[in-house]
Amino acid sequence: MQNQVMDAILTRSSIRAYKDSPLTAEQLDALKAAALASPTAMNRRQQRFVFITNKAVIAKLETATLESIKNSGNTAFYERILERGGQPLYAPPLIVLIFAADGRFAPVDAGIAVENLALAAKSLGLDSVILGMPAAALEGDDGAELVASFGIESGYSFMIGIAIGSRDTEKAPHESDPSHIIEIA
Numbered sequence: 249m250q251n252q253v254m255d256a257i258l259t260r261s262s263i264r265a266y267k268d269s270p271l272t273a274e275q276l277d278a279l280k281a282a283a284l285a286s287p288t289a290m291n292r293r294q295q296r297f298v299f300i301t302n303k304a305v306i307a308k309l310e311t312a313t314l315e316s317i318k319n320s321g322n323t324a325f326y327e328r329i330l331e332r333g334g335q336p337l338y339a340p341p342l343i344v345l346i347f348a349a350d351g352r353f354a355p356v357d358a359g360i361a362v363e364n365l366a367l368a369a370k371s372l373g374l375d376s377v378i379l380g381m382p383a384a385a386l387e388g389d390d391g392a393e394l395v396a397s398f399g400i401e402s403g404y405s406f407m408i409g410i411a412i413g414s415r416d417t418e419k420a421p422h423e424s425d426p427s428h429i430i431e432i433a
């Protein structure tokens with residue numbers, strides 16, 4: 249079957265190294281449209297998408313994430329990140345952070361939006377990795393200042409992020425296990 253959406257779904261994989269090349273304005277506009285086109289429960293749309301292309305801000309978020317992991321006391325995890333280059337967010341040219349107002353379906357809505365972004369990125373010739381890791385820097389009292397610096401209103405919490413850019417490595421998609429499908433015909 250020739251189908252561009254299916255191609256994007258089936259060829260997407262998590263990429264953890266990016267070229268230092270910025271996205272074009274056209275790519276950024278398309279990604280913003282994809283984020284805003286995401287469906288939300290009861291069409292609530294109480295989401296904020298923070299598009300960060302500023303290298304200094306990406307570096308600050310990366311450092312804050314690493315610091316929080318260090319301070320969490322999970323030494324093995326911290327050392328594994330250091331061994332892999334010490335960049336838990338992979339220094340991409342674009343990070344999108346998704347915040348949402350508290351609500352029963354807020355995490356589901358954010359998951360849908362982040363996959364919209366991942367697939368839109370793939371269809372634009374870009375790659376991505378979904379990032380839960382920024383939570384370490386954005387949650388709790390320590391993260392409040394950084395969150396406020398993004399202009400996020402109170403009542404909105406960090407849900408999920410995504411790194412997007414041109415890949416500087418290869419990774420095959422994960423294996424699909426057909427036994428996870430339960431068919432009731």
Ligand SMILES: Cc1cc2nc3c(=O)[nH]c(=O)nc-3n(C[C@H](O)[C@H](O)[C@H](O)COP(=O)(O)O)c2cc1C
Nearest residue numbers: 260261262264377378379380381382408420421422
């Ligand atoms: C909710 C969620 C959070 C994730 N957070 C991270 C993360 O913080 N860092 C990371 O390197 N990968 C993260 N990933 C990527 C997963 O590890 C990856 O999707 C999984 O290993 C399957 O690989 P694939 O995406 O290449 O198919 C996350 C994925 C999801 C869905």
